[in-house]
Amino acid sequence: MKIIDKINQKLKEGQTFFSFEFFPPRTEEGVENLFERLDRMVTHAPIFCDITWGAGGSTADVTLDIATRMQNQVCVETMMHLTCTNMQVEKLESALKEVKKVGVQNILALRGDPPKGQEKFEAIEGGFSCALDLVKYIRKEFGVYFGICVAGYPEAHPDGIVDDPDQMNKNYWADIAYLKQKVDAGGELIITQLFYDVDLFVKFVADCRSVGITVPILPGIMPIMTYGGFKRMVGFCKTKVPADIMETVEANKDNDEAIKNFGIELGVKMCRQLLEAGTPGVHMYTLNLEKSAVAILERLGLVDTARVPKPLPWRHVPSGTAR
Ligand code: FAD
Numbered sequence: 001m002k003i004i005d006k007i008n009q010k011l012k013e014g015q016t017f018f019s020f021e022f023f024p025p026r027t028e029e030g031v032e033n034l035f036e037r038l039d040r041m042v043t044h045a046p047i048f049c050d051i052t053w054g055a056g057g058s059t060a061d062v063t064l065d066i067a068t069r070m071q072n073q074v075c076v077e078t079m080m081h082l083t084c085t086n087m088q089v090e091k092l093e094s095a096l097k098e099v100k101k102v103g104v105q106n107i108l109a110l111r112g113d114p115p116k117g118q119e120k121f122e123a124i125e126g127g128f129s130c131a132l133d134l135v136k137y138i139r140k141e142f143g144v145y146f147g148i149c150v151a152g153y154p155e156a157h158p159d160g161i162v163d164d165p166d167q168m169n170k171n172y173w174a175d176i177a178y179l180k181q182k183v184d185a186g187g188e189l190i191i192t193q194l195f196y197d198v199d200l201f202v203k204f205v206a207d208c209r210s211v212g213i214t215v216p217i218l219p220g221i222m223p224i225m226t227y228g229g230f231k232r233m234v235g236f237c238k239t240k241v242p243a244d245i246m247e248t249v250e251a252n253k254d255n256d257e258a259i260k261n262f263g264i265e266l267g268v269k270m271c272r273q274l275l276e277a278g279t280p281g282v283h284m285y286t287l288n289l290e291k292s293a294v295a296i297l298e299r300l301g302l303v304d305t306a307r308v309p310k311p312l313p314w315r316h317v318p319s320g321t322a323r
Contacts, residue, residue, distance in 0.1 A: 001077055002147030003048045003106045004188040007216055010047065010280065017047040017281035018302055019218070022288050024054055024062040031066065035074070037290050042076045043310075044294065044303040047281065050079035050108060056115045057086045064095060068102040078104050079149060083112025084134055088126040092134065096142060106147040108191065109134040109182075132182050139186040150187035152179055152217060154195050154204035161238045173207075180213050188215055191283050194222040194233065196241050196266075198273045205279075219274050222285040223292035224263030227253045260292060267296035275300070 010017045020041055025031050038049065051066045053059070067080040080099055082092065096107070111131040114121045123129035128137065131150055138146055153175055155161065160171030179190070190213070195201055205217050224230045230249060234241055241249075245266065252258040271282050284293040297303045 001105065002188070003077055003079060003149070004147050004216070006047050006077060007189065007280070011216070016275060016302060018297055019281070019283045020046045020049045020293060021052065021220075021283065021285050022049065022066075023052040024059040024066055025288065031062065034066070034288055035069065037288070038070065038074050038076075041286075041290055041294065042074055043308040044297065044305075046076065048077040048079055048106065049074075050081060050106075053081040053083045053110070053112070055085070055113060057083065057091070057112075060091075060095065064098055067099055067104050071104045072102060077106065079106035079108055079147075080104055081108040081110060082134070083110045084123070084128040084131070085112030085121070086115060086124060086127075088124065089128070089137070090126070092128075092137065093141065096138065096146070100142065100145060105145065106149065107138060108149045108151070109138060109187070110151055132178070132185055135182050135185045135187055147188055148186050149189040149191055150179070150182040152190040152192045152204070152208070154192050154201045155238070155240055158236075158238045176204075176207055176211055176213075179208065180211050183213050183215055190215060190217045192217065192220045193237060193239075194220050194285060195239060196234075196245055196270070198270050198277070200240065201274065201279075202277050216280055218281055218283040219279055220283050220285055221267060221271060221296075222287070223267040223296060224249065225260055225287060225289065225292055226256065227259050229287070230259075230263075264292055264295045264299070267292065268299045271296060271300050 007017065022034060022038070025034055042049065049070055051063055051070060053063050063080060067078050070076055071078040082095060084092070109131050111121060128134050135148055135150060138148055156168065156172040156175050160168070160175055162168050162171065183190070192201065192204070201219050208217060222233065227249065233239070248262055249259065252262060274282065284296070286293045294303060294305065298305055
């Protein structure tokens with residue numbers, strides 16, 4: 001089923017929803033651990049789960065395998081990310097055909113980052129240069145089979161984040177105009193880059209609405225779990241971190257437990273503000289971990305860990321086992 005249809009149903013019923021994002025682990029053991037965790041996490045009834053496409057297509061086979069198992073064994077509505085980096089059109093076509101064959105009906109269509117060692121994104125020969133090309137291609141070649149989601153950037157895409165405020169403003173609005181093109185070409189849902197300043201997200205949604213983008217916009221929430229991981233991520237994405245948040249993180253940099261607890265507290269506070277501002281649901285970047293994401297949702301009253309059923313023992317079927 002298309003995620004957008006599930007979301008529209010929730011919107012009609014006035015129900016808040018959430019989703020979980022995972023990335024493909026590097027080892028087979030990691031994949032099996034992920035599935036054990038997924039089996040537990042889906043008992044909380046996320047509206048969908050998604051699996052990322054490794055940078056530059058580095059994990060294509062694992063992503064495809066995980067997407068297949070998520071949809072058919074874990075039985076959760078699944079969205080697979082797909083990027084254009086290092087992918088000729090034939091490779092994109094074959095990945096899309098493969099997931100279509102196994103019943104995955106949702107794609108997050110992305111450009112991807114430039115390959116390692118390359119600063120600017122450049123289309124490879126026979127490949128696409130941006131997410132818009134991919135959205136158009138999916139609609140042209142696969143009609144309305146796939147539900148298409150696209151990425152949005154409340155602080156502008158990192159390539160457009162510059163010191164000059166006038167230029168920054170221009171880049172921000174150019175990004176929004178381009179996002180509108182992605183939506184007009186077939187994007188039915190937007191998931192945003194992580195952020196830690198809720199006001200920026202609220203402004204971004206209002207700005208998107210002002211140019212006629214009407215599709216749901218889900219905030220990407222990345223709970224702070226470790227000092228190093230947080231610093232790496234906000235550095236890479238050029239995320240603005242409000243001073244009080246940065247101060248607390250820095251003050252607790254050597255206390256893992258305190259960082260994790262602060263991450264949960266902050267996640268709860270941000271999600272509450274977002275829901276109060278009218279956001280219909282939240283998208284949790286789980287980083288393949290369970291505790292922080294579930295603790296945030298539990299404190300928001302969106303899950304009740306005391307009441308969920310235990311995962312069924314037969315549901316976990318290792319890779320390669322016939323269904
Ligand atoms: P695009 O939408 O193509 O845009 C990138 C930038 O280029 C924007 O600034 C845009 O305005 C500009 N641009 C591009 N084309 C045009 C045009 N024709 N006219 C005007 N401006 C243009 N990366 C992965 O490798 N794997 C993943 O699974 C993954 N998942 C992600 C999920 C989310 C929710 C987000 C927000 C990001 C994810 N990324 C992932 C990172 C993403 O690949 C990078 O941010 C990448 O640099 C841009 O991808 P995009 O799809 O946003 O690109």
